Amino acid sequence: MITPPDQASARPASPASRQLLAVAAAIVAMTALRLIYASAIDLRTDEAYYWTWSKEGALSFLDHPPVIAWFIRFGTAIFGDTNLGVRFAGIVAMLVTQLLLADIVRRVTHDVRAVALVLLMPEAALYYGLLMAKVSPDVALIPFAVAMIWALVRLTESNDARWWLAAGVFAGLALSSKFTAGMLLPAAAAFMLVPKWRGRWLASPYPWLAALIAVVVFLPVLIWNYQHDWASFRFQLVRATATHELSLRTVGDYIGLQFGLVGFILLPVVLSGVALTAWRGYRRGDAVAILLSTAVIVPFGYFFWKSLSLRVGDTWPMFMWPAGFAATAINIAMLPRDGFPAWMIQSTIAWAKVAVASGVVFVIAVFLYYVVAPWNFIGRADPIGGEAGYEQVVERAQAQLQKTGATWIATTDYRTYAMLRWFFKDRVPVVQINERGRFEGFRDPGMNAIRGHAGLYVGREPDNTSPVWRSTTAIREPLERVERSWRGIVMDTYALEKLTGWTPELSPPRDSPLYRPRVLAGGDQPPALFLTASIQTSFSGKLGNLHRLLIAGFS
Structure with missing residues (x-):
């Protein structure tokens, strides 16, 4: 018998539907939070650099x-050269990542609660829940890695x-976002070779066509590097092969960053989920479990090894954790x-709930600190405030021009080049010499406005005393000193x-001191660990105590 429409509409929603509606509402609220953050907070120097x-x-x-660069061009085509325009694609990337994770978990488990969990875990992790609004190559890499x-x-x-072919497209786009995508290989x-289907795929043309497609998508990067003496690969190889003395401090930074950016409770929950997923996958030959767990274990292990002697960048490992979120939800x-x-x-479910709830609270607290609060709890080490206040420099530069x-x-x-170009919006030529x-x-x-004309040098102290000036004939006349504060x-x-008395050379010889880029193995930015440690201390509570214990254990 067909239920009349009025009776059907009066039927109460199922618990699963109510749960998904609640999750959708939470995602809408957190997306609004990211939009506000993206609009209100000044660009960081690397963001302005990518905008250029x-x-x-x-x-x-x-x-x-x-x-x-394509991501930023997409956002600025909609919102113009604004903070939101530069960052908008990152907010979209977060939503795409969540949808893909939800579909992965739905197809594997057919469990609404697991789908709800995997949707909420990124919201509870500081990097994804808030800092996906901060544009970087990792923001582009993450959705393509998850799509693969x-x-x-x-x-x-x-x-x-034929799904191999789609995987090849996404793998090529991931590599065209950041070279660390190669760690997913x-x-x-393992997905292809460990399960019993290895013979089928070794004999099939599809995996090899997928690899060829990935190379074709990656071809623009290869062409550019061929034209420029493989500059990108040589530049990044220095970071990958840099070795220093063993340092427990860099290990502590790496582990502390994972706790801070993923979650002080969420990280152990995810690691345990990945471990059980790996056990299940390799013991039974479960292809999906092998894929998800290996996508976390290999990069995590590699970065841990590098952290023994090198500071691992804040965002470098962030592409691997979405696979960990999926593995954790499936494991539960x-x-x-x-x-x-x-x-x-029951214990696993309870810890997952605590991890999500506490993580979302922490993300909101960080949002309020940067968008609403007037204080600076972290001083010069603040990773956001440390790169704010450039409008003060621009104002004085404009006056001196x-x-x-x-x-x-x-x-x-x-960094100074990027911020000046961002604020002047190419109305004045800006050149890093x-x-x-x-x-x-x-x-x-804009060489017509440069050649034969006086210029204004803007340099952060002590960079203004760089020996690179000895390679020029410029006559320098000091004008003033400007403080940048937050x-x-x-x-x-x-x-x-x-x-x-001098015109900068845009294309100096490759053996010139004016050509060689300074390679920053591990970067020289203050690690986001300072952010997480200081904010947790300021907001106190048990999580702050836990974090201090963790840092003490690794220092």
């Missing part, structure tokens, strides 16, 4: 492949070999099916000088 890439027509760039995993899950479910290889759904004791199942008649601006570091290897393939910055704390001091 979006204004160029180069196939690739020295530091990273080009997809992040999703395509392989679809392959497992449907047994349709062991996971894809599988525990009852695998016959685990009830106490273990008018006073001295200078028509262009020179810098000696890419050194590290010209960073600017291969860039357009003319919430009452001076972050940096800048020297402003008038330049005459």
Whole structure:
């Protein structure tokens, strides 16, 4: 018998539907939070640097492949050259990542609670719940890496070999976002070779076609590097092969960053979920479990090894944790099916709930600290505030341009270059006179306004005393010093000088001191660990005590 429409509409929603509606409401609220953050917070220097890439027509760039520039171009095409325009694609990338994770978990478990959990875990992790609004190559890498995993899950479910081709497209886009995508290759290889279907795929043309497709998608990066003496690969190889003495401090930084950016409770929950998923996958030949667990274990182990002697960058490992979120949600759904004791199942679920709830609270607290609070709890080490306040430098630079008649601006570091170009929006030519290897393939910055005209040098102290000036014939006339501050704390001091008698060389010889880029193995940015440690201390509570204990254990 067909239920009348009025009775059908009056039927109460199922618990599963109510749960998904609640999760959807939470995602909408957190997305609104990210939109506010993206609009209100000034760009960081690297974000402005990537924005300059979006204004160029180069196939690739020295530091990273080009997809992040495409992301920024997409956002600024909608919202213009604004904070939100630069960051908008990252907010979209977060939503795409969540949808892909939800579909992966749904197809494997058919459990609404597991789907709800995997949707909420990224919201509870500081990097994803808030800092996906901070644009970086990792923001582009993450959705494509998850999409590659999703395509392989679809392959497992449907047994349709054509999904290899989709995986190849996404793998190529992931590599075109950031070279660390290559760390997913062991996971894809294990997915293909460990289960009993290895013979089928070794004999099938589809995996090899997928590899070929990935190379074709990655071809612009290869072409650019071929044209520029493989500059990107040599630049990144220095970081990958850099070795220093054993340091427990860098190990502590790495582990502490994972706790801070993933979650003080969520990280142990995810690691335990990944471990059980790996046990299940390799013991039974479960292809999806092998794929998800290996996509976390291999990068995590590699970065841990590198952290023994090198500071691992804040965002470098962030592409691996979404696979860990999926593995954790699937593991919780599988525990009852695998016959685990009830106490273990209940404990795992309880810890997952605590991890999500406490993580979301922490993300909101960090949001309020940066968007609402007037205080600076962290001082000069603040990873956001430490790069704020450039409008003060720009204001004085503008005044000196008018006073001295200078028509262009020179810098000696890419961060100052990027921020000045961002604020002036190319109304005034800005040139970084050194590290010209960073600017291969860039357009003319406006040499007609530079050649034969006085310039204004803006340099962070002590960069203004760099020996690179000995490679020029510039006459430098000191003008003034400008402090850049944030919430009452001076972050940096800048020297402003008038330049005459010299025109910068945009394409110096490769053996010139003006060409060679400075390689920062591990970067010289203050680690986000300072952020997480200080904010947790300021907001106190048990999580703050836990974090201090963790840091003490690794220092």
